[in-house]
Amino acid sequence: MTVIVVGAGPVGVTAALLLARRGVDVLVLDRHVDAYPQPRAVHLDDESLRVLQDAGVADAFAGISRPAAGLRLLDRDGRVLVEFHRGAGVHGWPQASMFTQPDLEVLLRRALADEPTATLRGGVEVVHVEQRDGPVRVTVHDRATGAEEQLRADAVLGCDGANSTVRRLIGAGMRDAGPAQRWLVVDLVAAGPLDVWPGVSQVCDPDRPATFMPVAGNRYRAEFRLHDGESAAGLDLAALLAPFGAAGAEVVRTAEYRYAAQVADRWRDRRVLLCGDAAHLTPPFIGQGLGLGLRDAHQLAWKLAAVLAGADDALLDTHQAERAPHAAALVRVAVLVGRLMTGGGRGGAAVRRLVLGGVRRLPGISDFALASRTPPLRPGRLVRRPRLVPGSPVGALVPQPPIGGGGRLDDVLGPGWAVLTAGGRVPPDWPGKVLRVGTGPGEVDSPELVRWLRGRAVLVRPDRIVAAVSPYRRIPS
Ligand SMILES: Cc1cc2nc3c(=O)[nH]c(=O)nc-3n(C[C@H](O)[C@H](O)[C@H](O)COP(=O)(O)OP(=O)(O)OC[C@H]3O[C@@H](n4cnc5c(N)ncnc54)[C@H](O)[C@@H]3O)c2cc1C
Numbered sequence: 001m002t003v004i005v006v007g008a009g010p011v012g013v014t015a016a017l018l019l020a021r022r023g024v025d026v027l028v029l030d031r032h033v034d035a036y037p038q039p040r041a042v043h044l045d046d047e048s049l050r051v052l053q054d055a056g057v058a059d060a061f062a063g064i065s066r067p068a069a070g071l072r073l074l075d076r077d078g079r080v081l082v083e084f085h086r087g088a089g090v091h092g093w094p095q096a097s098m099f100t101q102p103d104l105e106v107l108l109r110r111a112l113a114d115e116p117t118a119t120l121r122g123g124v125e126v127v128h129v130e131q132r133d134g135p136v137r138v139t140v141h142d143r144a145t146g147a148e149e150q151l152r153a154d155a156v157l158g159c160d161g162a163n164s165t166v167r168r169l170i171g172a173g174m175r176d177a178g179p180a181q182r183w184l185v186v187d188l189v190a191a192g193p194l195d196v197w198p199g200v201s202q203v204c205d206p207d208r209p210a211t212f213m214p215v216a217g218n219r220y221r222a223e224f225r226l227h228d229g230e231s232a233a234g235l236d237l238a239a240l241l242a243p244f245g246a247a248g249a250e251v252v253r254t255a256e257y258r259y260a261a262q263v264a265d266r267w268r269d270r271r272v273l274l275c276g277d278a279a280h281l282t283p284p285f286i287g288q289g290l291g292l293g294l295r296d297a298h299q300l301a302w303k304l305a306a307v308l309a310g311a312d313d314a315l316l317d318t319h320q321a322e323r324a325p326h327a328a329a330l331v332r333v334a335v336l337v338g339r340l341m342t343g344g345g346r347g348g349a350a351v352r353r354l355v356l357g358g359v360r361r362l363p364g365i366s367d368f369a370l371a372s373r374t375p376p377l378r379p380g381r382l383v384r385r386p387r388l389v390p391g392s393p394v395g396a397l398v399p400q401p402p403i404g405g406g407g408r409l410d411d412v413l414g415p416g417w418a419v420l421t422a423g424g425r426v427p428p429d430w431p432g433k434v435l436r437v438g439t440g441p442g443e444v445d446s447p448e449l450v451r452w453l454r455g456r457a458v459l460v461r462p463d464r465i466v467a468a469v470s471p472y473r474r475i476p477s
Contacts, residue, residue, distance in 0.1 A: 001308040002027060004138050004153035006126045006166050009036065010101065011276030011293035012159030013108040013120070017055040018301035020115035022415060024308060027153070028112070029140060033122035035105035038253065039187050042098055042215045043068065043200070043287030044294075047374060047397055049093035050464060051294040053410055057111050058093065064103040066216050067094035069199035073340070076205035078243055086199070092400035092408050096199075098215050101290070124149075129156055129169045129272055136271050154308055155271040157300070159293075162260075164278035170269035174281070177328055178261030178335030181225060181283065184232050185257055186241070188220040188249035196220075196245050202285070202341055203243075209341040211285070212244040220246055223284075232256060259283035261335050263328045267320035271313075275300060280327040285337040288330050296323050302415070302462035315381075322377050329375045377465060384468040393466045398458065401448030403437075412444070416462055422450045424457030424470045432459075 003019055005012045008030035016026040044052075044065075052058040070086040089095035112118050127148075128139035135152040142149065158166025167174075196214060203210040211223040224240055232254045241247045260281040267274045276293030299322060303315045376395030379385040385394040398420065400409045417432030426434060436443045437450055457470035 001025060001154045002152075003155045003157060003304065003308070004029060004136070004151060005157045005159055006129075006138075007158070007160035007164075007276070007278070008032075008109070008120055008122065009159060009161055009276065010041075010105055010108060010290055011297055012157070013105070013112050014051065014055050014294055015157055015159055015275055015297035015301055016118050016120075017057070017108065017112055017115065018051075018297055019305060020112070020118040021054075021056065022301065022305040024117065024305050026115075026118045027151070028118065028120040029124050029126055029138075030120070030122050031125040031143060035102060035109055037102050038255065039100045039102060039215075039219075039221070041101045041104075041284070041287070041290040042213065042221050044097050044099065045287070045291055045374075046089045046091035046093040046095045046097075048291040048294045049097065050091055050397065050400060050410060051298040053093075053408070054298060054415075054463075055108070055111065057107055060107050060111075061097070061099070061104065062093075064107060064216065065097040065099035066214075068096040068098045068213070069197065070096065071200045071202065072197060074201055074203050076203060076207070078203075081204060090399040090401070091397065092402070092410075096287075098213065100215055100219060103216070126160070126165055129166060131270050131272065155273070155304055157304075158272065158274045158278045159276050159297075161277045162281055164274065166272060167264060167274055167278050170266060170272050170274075172264045172266035172269075172274065174260075174262040175265050176261065177263055177331045178283070178338075180258050180260045181338065182228075182230075183257050183259055184224045184226055184235065185253075185255045186222040186224070186237065186251055187253040188222065188241070188246055189252050190218050190220060190246070190249040193218070194220065194245055194249065200287070201244065202337075204341045206342040208240070209338075210240070212246065220249055222246065226256065259338075261331050263324055263331060267324060268316055271316075273300060273304075273316065273319055279323070280331060282327075282331040282334045283338050284334070285341070286330070286334045288334060292327050292330060295326070298463045299323060299465070318380060318382050321380055322382070325378055326375060382461060382467055383465070392469060393452075393458065394469055396466060397464050398460050398466050399448070399452055400464075401446055401452075403446040403449065404444045409446075409449070410464055413460065413464075417467075418460045419457060420449065420453060420460060421457035421470070422453035423455050424453070426457045427470055430457075430459045430468070430470075 002025045005016045005028040008028045016028045019026045071084045073081045086095040123143050124140040130137045136156045138151045200213040209225045262281045264279045275296035282289050377383045383395045403409045419434040422437045458466050459468040461467045
């Protein structure tokens with residue numbers, strides 16, 4: 001059984017790693033030979049790091065990233081309007097990590113080279129994908145020789161980015177989830193550490209909203225919204241960087257980006273599926289574009305591996321059903337944060353302070369901004385959430401506290417379905433390895449997990465999302 005992954009960006013290579021680690025043969029194709037060298041993403045949250053953990057690269061990622069202090073919204077005079085802290089979190093990794101995307105891409109490619117069932121082929125452009133009965137046929141154009149070749153696969157993942165060819169070939173379109181904006185991205189290198197706040201600073205100024213953050217090592221990133229018709233050449237960068245204390249840093253790259261807010265209207269045509277930027281585009285104000293793509297890959301890899309091993313193809317219907325609403329929700333939060341950066345209009349800081357004071361009460365944004373929690377998946381075939389159970393963990397990731405004296409829960413659970421119980425009755429039809437948590441014989445010690453389980457048993461999917469909760473609790477003695 002072979003899967004062809006179109007696109008060796010971070011999402012495609014992560015998907016390939018996750019499939020290869022489940023024993024699937026994977027061929028990754030990219031029009032370029034090397035990883036894309038320009039920095040784009042700089043932030044990943046702790047949920048995304050659990051995806052990298054499953055792909056076997058999270059510890060290496062910790063070596064190329066650094067934890068961030070959080071997010072500050074400032075007024076145009078540099079006064080703090082709202083501050084959201086980031087720290088250790090419940091997922092076993094820092095809630096916010098800063099890094100440069102090319103470092104991550106190199107790391108992912110190295111890990112893929114170590115997987116015996118995975119191959120990466122660069123310099124080939126996918127030009128056609130066709131499905132009749134039987135395998136999917138993929139036509140590639142070799143950019144060095146000009147030759148065309150036809151390959152066959154049992155499934156194809158379109159991880160080919162914003163201008164996805166696979167998306168076009170399956171007849172999918174993009175739906176706008178907010179207006180596009182033009183921003184200038186400035187990457188900086190400083191001779192020594194700059195005396196700046198160690199988190200992300202977003203300046204709420206209707207005339208010139210801006211973002212500044214330390215990345216990793218001696219690298220920094222600044223972003224400025226461009227007015228219509230404006231370009232980098234017309235800006236006094238030293239003056240724009242001075243309020244951040246970065247006027248002396250060397251500008252190593254400037255690039256103009258059009259930040260779109262879009263979600264694809266179709267994520268699957270039979271055995272061809274979309275992941276990552278091919279399926280959704282978001283403004284980067286909450287640093288979630290890549291994080292969304294990593295979740296797509298994580299939630300799809302085990303389903304696809306199961307289907308290739310004989311499960312019903314209908315399992316793949318859950319890909320769009322689960323991922324599209326989640327992606328759309330986070331794109332909306334990003335659009336909202338972008339609006340808040342200009343909130344209060346030109347009425348001044350006092351009005352803006354009022355608008356931003358309401359951030360904590362806005363549905364969707366409060367959880368994300370305060371606790372770095374993304375919305376739970378909606379109820380469906382693989383998410384059995386009873387109605388009227390407020391605070392139910394179903395549809396969200398199980399936390400990952402230390403377990404059994406310092407191990408990580410996901411590593412202990414392994415790649416399949418699992419059941420966690422702290423004395424709760426385990427329904428007989430629940431699949432997977434059963435992990436009993438507590439201090440008794442045969443139980444794994446984790447006081448945090450015992451507290452979280454509150455006597456319940458939970459069914460955990462291979463992507464660590466809680467699929468169901470057992471209604472039968474242990475009776476306290
Ligand atoms: C300025 C900026 C800042 C950002 N900041 C963040 C952030 O802080 N946090 C975050 O999570 N995200 C951020 N993002 C978003 C993040 O960079 C993207 O979401 C991520 O790169 C998407 O990965 P991908 O693998 O889906 O697509 P890509 O990285 O675009 O990879 C697609 C790959 O497909 C290949 N390809 C395309 N078409 C074909 C074809 N026909 N045949 C063969 N190969 C093909 C391409 O060569 C490419 O290698 C930011 C983006 C920008 C621009």
